[in-house]
Amino acid sequence: MLKHPDIDEIFITHEQIVTKCEELGAIISSEYRNRIPVLIGLLKGCVPFMAELIKHITSHVEIDFMDVSSYLGGTQTTGKVHVLKDLSIDIRGKDVLIVDDIIDTGLTLQEVCVLLKDRGAKSIEIITLIDKPEGRKVTTVVPRYVGYYIPKKFVVGFGLDYNELYRNLPYIGILKESVYK
Ligand code: IMP
Ligand code: MG
DSSP, X not given: OOOOTTEEEEEEOHHHHHHHHHHHHHHHHHHTTTSOOEEEEETTTTHHHHHHHHTTOXXXXXXXXXXXXXXXXXXXXXXXXXXEEOOSSOOTTOEEEEEEEEESSOHHHHHHHHHHHHTTOSEEEEEEEEXXXXXXXXXXXXXXXXXXXXXXXXXXXXXXXXXXBSTTOSSEEEEOHHHHO
């Protein structure tokens, strides 16, 4: 695969991501076989991952999207996450599976979980393509399904951005220092 000139190294190839989505899709199909989960994608980073993942889920799913502001400037659980785009589905009594691109501190997701619980979700689980466990600042955010665990590195591609760019790369890569220095 052709490497973008701003990318230093391809960290996870497109083929690896697709294979991972096949595996995760099979597990979700099995674990939710008697339920119809609502997959809630957190915009905008979730888009490529969600699109690939749902192709490999063989049981029924509903999908919806939400955009929330990332950083609230505090570390407390307030449940007052700033919702930029809200769901169109009523999730009361539903099994929710939040789809995220990457979890670092976990602060955003903690807030989202509080919000969705308040709205009456029956169950809430998290799936993320990438987890950076070293960055975690909360203990409550434990994704049930993880594509890859990575160390504290800044990565872009397959939904992940740097200043809104590189989301369209079909792989996950590491930016050249010259791009942000
Ligand atoms: P947190 O878990 O609340 O710290 O927020 C995670 C969010 O920070 C992700 O949804 C991304 O928008 C952003 N983020 C964290 N690490 C990276 C990275 O390595 N590349 C691109 N975005 C990142
Ligand atoms: Mg995000």
